[in-house]
Amino acid sequence: MGLGPADWQGKPIIAILNTWSEFNPCHLHFKIVAENVKRGILQAGGLPLEIPVLSVSETFMKPSPMLYRNLLAMETEEVLRSQPADGAVLLGACDKTTPGLIMGGISSRLPFIFVPGGPMQKGNWRGTTLGSGSDAWKYWAERRAGNLTDEEWSEIEDGIARSNGHCMTMGTASTMTAIAETLGLTLPGASSIPANDMAHFRMAAESGRQIVENVWNDLRPANFLTEDSFTNAIVADMAIGGSTNAIVHLIAMAGRAGFSLPLSKFDEVSRYTPRLADLRPAGRFLMEDFYFAGGLPALLAQLTDILHGDTNTVTGKTLAENIGSAQIFNKEVIRTRENALSQEGGTAVLRGNLAPRGAVIKHAAMEPRFLKHTGPAVVFRDYEELAAKLDDDALNVTADSVLVLQNAGPVGGPGMPEWGMLPIPKRLLQAGVRDMLRISDARMSGTSYGACVLHVAPESAVGGPLAFVKDGDLITLDVAERKLTLEVSDEELNARKAAWKPAPTEFTRGYLSLFLREVTQADEGCDLRFLGSSGETPEPKIH
Numbered sequence: 001m002g003l004g005p006a007d008w009q010g011k012p013i014i015a016i017l018n019t020w021s022e023f024n025p026c027h028l029h030f031k032i033v034a035e036n037v038k039r040g041i042l043q044a045g046g047l048p049l050e051i052p053v054l055s056v057s058e059t060f061m062k063p064s065p066m067l068y069r070n071l072l073a074m075e076t077e078e079v080l081r082s083q084p085a086d087g088a089v090l091l092g093a094c095d096k097t098t099p100g101l102i103m104g105g106i107s108s109r110l111p112f113i114f115v116p117g118g119p120m121q122k123g124n125w126r127g128t129t130l131g132s133g134s135d136a137w138k139y140w141a142e143r144r145a146g147n148l149t150d151e152e153w154s155e156i157e158d159g160i161a162r163s164n165g166h167c168m169t170m171g172t173a174s175t176m177t178a179i180a181e182t183l184g185l186t187l188p189g190a191s192s193i194p195a196n197d198m199a200h201f202r203m204a205a206e207s208g209r210q211i212v213e214n215v216w217n218d219l220r221p222a223n224f225l226t227e228d229s230f231t232n233a234i235v236a237d238m239a240i241g242g243s244t245n246a247i248v249h250l251i252a253m254a255g256r257a258g259f260s261l262p263l264s265k266f267d268e269v270s271r272y273t274p275r276l277a278d279l280r281p282a283g284r285f286l287m288e289d290f291y292f293a294g295g296l297p298a299l300l301a302q303l304t305d306i307l308h309g310d311t312n313t314v315t316g317k318t319l320a321e322n323i324g325s326a327q328i329f330n331k332e333v334i335r336t337r338e339n340a341l342s343q344e345g346g347t348a349v350l351r352g353n354l355a356p357r358g359a360v361i362k363h364a365a366m367e368p369r370f371l372k373h374t375g376p377a378v379v380f381r382d383y384e385e386l387a388a389k390l391d392d393d394a395l396n397v398t399a400d401s402v403l404v405l406q407n408a409g410p411v412g413g414p415g416m417p418e419w420g421m422l423p424i425p426k427r428l429l430q431a432g433v434r435d436m437l438r439i440s441d442a443r444m445s446g447t448s449y450g451a452c453v454l455h456v457a458p459e460s461a462v463g464g465p466l467a468f469v470k471d472g473d474l475i476t477l478d479v480a481e482r483k484l485t486l487e488v489s490d491e492e493l494n495a496r497k498a499a500w501k502p503a504p505t506e507f508t509r510g511y512l513s514l515f516l517r518e519v520t521q522a523d524e525g526c527d528l529r530f531l532g533s534s535g536e537t538p539e540p541k542i543h
């Protein structure tokens, strides 16, 4: 039972958890979105009450907003547990807000609907289409190579964010909202609607009407999510060429629903899922194109034979019923099965003596010459050392070198910052090099690209093999074989391990010390599990 009266004059109380903040440009329109959700709740006979919660902003939170995903999950769960709400609408968009809100929503066990904030309109610079993040990295490299003036760079900054909404590439925000939709936590088609489109306001109001019905029907995600729901989410992630961050978030969300997703599951699904969405950074188009091409329902309609169509959703219908007969309206943007971009998904899971518990690579978004590559390591102990030495003329680096970044994992970062797309040394940029093999225990932005091996587990800060790599060691990547190998004898590796000592932490109080005490490795989803496994949960009292 909950803690107090949960209905007002016979109306269900619906909490709208709003992650609006002036520090979060991706959520600046959320006050208007919330008004539309309220309109729907009132129309259906509910009482909407808006509650501000932590706005985890990719743009401004340092060293990594990933540190605070779990804080948002805890806040979501506790806000819903401690107050007399019958159901909830969760407003999220920027990368970590979607998994954070959903993790807490599942743990609260209340009926809830997720309302995705929607992607921005396409960017533009002198007639060239710009995509969030991806083109920032691309043109930043050109600027470092000396190919762009200050004025041109300023124009690009102005042109890349033209409207409300989250990053409009298939970065982490678009990936996670697509995953939320595939899990059945949004209305059908919701994740593809651009933030500024009037259809977005209609979807927000419809979500408000739906949650009231779901409270009366006792339709709770914690009850209807199954292992198959999460397998479907991985299929969608692979078919859209989604962000590598989806792996750590999906594992954590599944954990809240009581399921464990091993890394091997992602590789298994990747091998039988065709890549159908031609979206940046792995492809050519942007989310606005995807929406007009039919959006996620049209893509999922191509995959019905490998999806579990009988999973339940917030509409009270199955995923297959929600997809219906959705059509593709632009077969360049969303490919048919016969014309797939590739016959397997965009992400691969690697193992080997350098990553005994796994690592990931988005091989769909890199130069193919790195699919099989051996090169000498150039090692940076942390990001500070990288920033200091990268452009030093004394750095012994060539286009075939393997850049290695240590101490950027869950504990080392802390919080696995998105440093995994290590910058290419200026000298090589000027010589025309635009991709190199890079290896770290960090994550990378979903908008990033290149031959970047990420999430190496166990991480270097806890004594994983990445900590023992030295300058000049040969490293081999073989994506077809899913292997990542440090070409050093076991004897030598054991000797280096015996000499290794962990660095003392500077975080001794507050949430960061709690995070460091409880965080797990990337293969387990970086989840503060003890904080999400609630004992008693609030019950809707309207019944």
Ligand code: FES
Pocket (backbone or CB within 6 Å): 026, 058, 059, 093, 094, 095, 132, 166, 167, 171, 173
């Ligand atoms: Fe918020 Fe990219 S910065 S979604």
